[in-house]
Amino acid sequence: MKQALVLSETLNFHRAAERLHMAQPPLSTAIRKLEEELGVTLFDRQPSGLSLTSVGELVLPLMRSTLLFADEIRRAAREGERGEQGTLRVGFVGSSVYSVMPQLIRAFRLRYPHVELTIEESTTADLLRALEDHSLDVALVRYPVLAQTRAQITFLRADPLVLAVSTDSALADRTTVDLSELGNTPFIVYSESRVPAMHAMTMSAFHQAGIRPPIVQEAVQVQTLLALVESGLGVALVPATAAGYAGGGTRLIALTGIPEKLSFGLALATMRDTSVPTARNFVALAEAVAQSAA
Structure with missing residues (x-):
C-alpha cells in the first residue's frame, strides 16, 4: 500500500521508485499485483502520463488512513512492551x-x-x-x-517506631522515652487479625524490653491509633512518618530500648x-x- 500511495503522489514510476529506494520494474510489478488482489484498476496508464482512476481516488485515501492506523498500532505495541503505555x-x-x-x-x-x-x-x-x-x-x-x-x-x-502520646500526658515533655519504662502504661496497638506484622513487631518490642503493658484497644489504620491516643485512651507505637497524621493534641517522642534487629x-x-x-x-x-x- 505504501508503494501505491507514493506513486499516487508522484504519478511517475521513475520518481516513485527513487523515493522508495527501489528499481522501477519491481515497483510496476507490485502495483499491478495490488490491483489484481483488489480486482480494480487504481492507475490509468496513458502515453501522456499516469493518473488516478475514479476508483483509485476513492481507495487510496483509505489506504493512507489504514497505514497511519497500522503505524499507530505498531507504535503502541512498542511503547507497551517498554512499559511506556x-x-x-x-x-x-x-x-x-x-x-x-x-x-x-x-x-x-x-x-x-x-x-x-x-x-x-x-x-x-x-x-x-x-x-x-x-x-x-x-x-x-x-x-x-x-x-x-x-x-x-x-x-x-527505614521508618523507625516512635511513641505517640497525648499532649496532656505526663510523657509529653520528654524528648526520648525508653520502652522499658512503659510497662504499666495503657497501649493502643495494631490489630492482630488485620495488621498482623505490625502487631507482632510491637509485641516483640515489648518482649525484648521486658514489659507487658495493658492493651486497651486495637486499630487498623495509623490515623485511628493517633486519634485514640489524642483522646487520652492510651499511648501507641507508630511509624515516624505518622507525624503527617498527628493532630495538635498528639506528640511523637523518639524511642530507645528497641533492639536494632527490629528494623522497621x-x-x-x-x-x-x-x-x-x-x-x-x-x-x-x-x-x-x-x-x-x-
Whole structure:
C-alpha cells in the first residue's frame, strides 16, 4: 500500500521508485499485483502520463488512513512492551503517603506520562493477597513482612517506631522515652487479625524490653491509633512518618530500648514472575529512588 500511495503522489514510476529506494520494474510489478488482489484498476496508464482512476481516488485515501492506523498500532505495541503505555495498579499502606509514595508516584508520572495509574490504599496483609490474586501489580508495604507470601519484598526506606502520646500526658515533655519504662502504661496497638506484622513487631518490642503493658484497644489504620491516643485512651507505637497524621493534641517522642534487629520501614512488594512492563519500570524506579535517598 505504501508503494501505491507514493506513486499516487508522484504519478511517475521513475520518481516513485527513487523515493522508495527501489528499481522501477519491481515497483510496476507490485502495483499491478495490488490491483489484481483488489480486482480494480487504481492507475490509468496513458502515453501522456499516469493518473488516478475514479476508483483509485476513492481507495487510496483509505489506504493512507489504514497505514497511519497500522503505524499507530505498531507504535503502541512498542511503547507497551517498554512499559511506556498501559496501566499500573499500585497499592500502598497509609503511612507511606508521608514518605516514599508521593516521590515515587511523581517520578513515575513524569517519566511515563502515558501510563494510567490506579492507586489503592489498604493494609500490608490485604495488599499482599491482592498481589497474589493479580488484582495489583505493585504495592508499598510495611517492613518487615512476617507473613508467608509469594511476593518479592524489596526494602526501600527505614521508618523507625516512635511513641505517640497525648499532649496532656505526663510523657509529653520528654524528648526520648525508653520502652522499658512503659510497662504499666495503657497501649493502643495494631490489630492482630488485620495488621498482623505490625502487631507482632510491637509485641516483640515489648518482649525484648521486658514489659507487658495493658492493651486497651486495637486499630487498623495509623490515623485511628493517633486519634485514640489524642483522646487520652492510651499511648501507641507508630511509624515516624505518622507525624503527617498527628493532630495538635498528639506528640511523637523518639524511642530507645528497641533492639536494632527490629528494623522497621517501607518496602516494595511485587510478584517474582510479573510480566507487566509498567510494573518492571516502577520497580526499577523505586530502587533508584531508594538508592538516591540512601
